Amino acid sequence: MTLSLKELTAEADRCVACGLCLPHCPTYRKTGSEADSPRGRIQLIRAVSQDILPNNARFKEHIDLCLSCRSCESACPNSVSYGALVDTTRALYIKKESHWLSLAKPFIRYRALSYIGTWPLWLLSKAKLLGTLKRMVPAARLLPTIPKPIVWKSLYPATQTKRGAVSLFLGCASNAFDNQTLSASIDVLNALGYDVHVPKAQTCCGSIVRQAGDAVEADALIAKNSASFERTMPILTVASGCGSGLQDYLATHQVQDISTFLINCDWSTAQLAPLQQRIFVQDPCSLRNGQKAQKTVYDLLKKIPTADIQALPGNGQCCGGAGAYAITQPEMANTLLNDKLAAIKSNQVSILATSNIGCSLHITQGLAHAGLDVHVLHPIQIIAKQMGFKA
Ligand code: SF4
Ligand code: SF4
Structure with a gap:
């Protein structure tokens, strides 16, 4: 507020x-x-x-x-x-206009532009040229693997007896870099009996520009989202950073993290295949301190038979991702990231579940740099896979 x-x-x-x-x-x-x-x-x-x-x-x-x-x-x-x-x-x-913010603003404001912008990146990564770009442009080193962009339908109907309807918040970074998580969310929700609406006019949650001190732009984005989403339908977010920002500033709507929503659904007809593996969970600050809902991720993952769900030691400390922090404060961001990497290494983590795209991108690039082979996944991707959905 x-x-x-x-x-x-x-x-x-x-x-x-x-x-x-x-x-x-x-x-x-x-x-x-x-x-x-x-x-x-x-x-x-x-x-x-x-x-x-x-x-x-x-x-x-x-x-x-x-x-x-x-x-x-x-x-x-x-x-x-x-x-x-x-x-x-x-x-x-502290209001400021940095180069990265001026560059990012059009993509934040206009989702169609961000959609168009991800195509060349995806094509570069397909042609194995993303590595060259990263060597030439230092900021591009933060770019992750780019999935093929998706044109979303406005409605994905329930595939089981209908139990309700929800809206899905796409989020700029999740839509560009982690649309597998959005697809997995739709699959899981449909299988549990929920129609999933994806309003076309939705836009960025505004958190990144708010963090940069531009409250006017952030409030305009909130107003656009307010007009785009049905007030009577829960808005589900997959990135806890977006969820926390929307909960704080879109008070007219009921915004929930996807894990929080799913944990209260009827799972009696759902079948999850066992997984004999240890999954470490990283608590994003936006889920832990913003939404105070980190427990639901553990409860959700515990639905997978035989999976061993553990908290990543040091979860109380931020990974340094923190929105655009890795760009604006690289030194402190890397110091904090190193603590996270040390915890991952000493606990021999092979699967790390995190509910925030910012943490996921920051940790993934740190892991790649350190030569550590760890699967960093959104909890919903793990659940969807155990329900038989393909990534
Ligand atoms: S805990 Fe920190 S913020 Fe709260 S009253 Fe004490 S010094 Fe102030
Ligand atoms: S960095 Fe320190 S002062 Fe800033 S929000 Fe985190 S705990 Fe509070």
């Missing part, structure tokens, strides 16, 4: 400076600086909002280094809304 200036100061005033959030803050753990801790940032926000300190480059630096992971919010005994504080601060004081 974006606050007014008065609300911003009032919310910052609710922090009693107890410091209980400090050990939960990844940036504080890495830099040891109070100004990179939640308590320090809140004091800075309060001082700038009251014109006690200037809104200068050093203030911006400390706010920019924040991951918006909201671990501090989950740890705070006084329920200080840190997420709203940092979103508002970015909107009021």
Whole structure:
């Protein structure tokens, strides 16, 4: 939620400076600086909002280094809304136009453009030329394997006795880089008796531009989504980052993570093949601290007979993906990623389930760089496969 200036100061005033959030803050753990801790940032926000300190480059630096992971919010005994504080601060004081954002904006605004844009990337990857592009353009190194773009139908009817209807939120990154997860979601929902609507006019959730301080653009995207989706139908998200952003800013609609929705469905007619493997689960911050729904992923995967479902040690710390953070703060993003890779290596992980495309892309490129062979999959892809659907 974006606050007014008065609300911003009032919310910052609710922090009693107890410091209980400090050990939960990844940036504080890495830099040891109070100004990179939640308590320090809140004091800075309060001082700038009251014109006690200037809104200068050093203030911006400390706010920019924040991951918006909201671990501090989950740890705070006084329920200080840190997420709203940092979103508002970015909107009021940190608004910026970086090169990557200017480049990304047309694709964020117009889904058709993003659809057209993924074709050349897919063709390059088919022609095995994506590697060349990555060597020539450093930013392209972050590009994952590109699946063949899909033109979505507006309705996928239930294939079993109809139990209800839902809308599916595509999301920019999931649609471009992980449409297998969207297809798997449709297959599973249809098999459980749900019609799946895919509104054509839907757009980006706005989280990435909000994180960059452009609340006007983010609110316009929310308004477009509000007009595109039926209010009476649950909107299901597969990327927890989109889900968390929509839950915060699209209050008129009922938005749920797909795992949260599925765990409450009737599974009596569904058949899941056993899987004699250990699946480690990575908790995205947006699911853990934003939606507070990480448990549903474990509950869902436990439906697979004989599968051993384990939490990836260190799940409380952000992987460094955090929206566009890997682009804007590569040094801290890589430091945090290395902790995640160390946990993956020491636990000999072969399958890693994560519900956020941002985490998935960031971890996958880290694994490739480290030469580690790990399947990083959305939990729904694993469920769909065990139900007999092809990827
Ligand atoms: S835990 Fe809450 S009240 Fe305590 S310092 Fe952190 S934000 Fe402030
Ligand atoms: S959101 Fe994350 S990085 Fe930012 S202050 Fe809170 S715990 Fe630290």
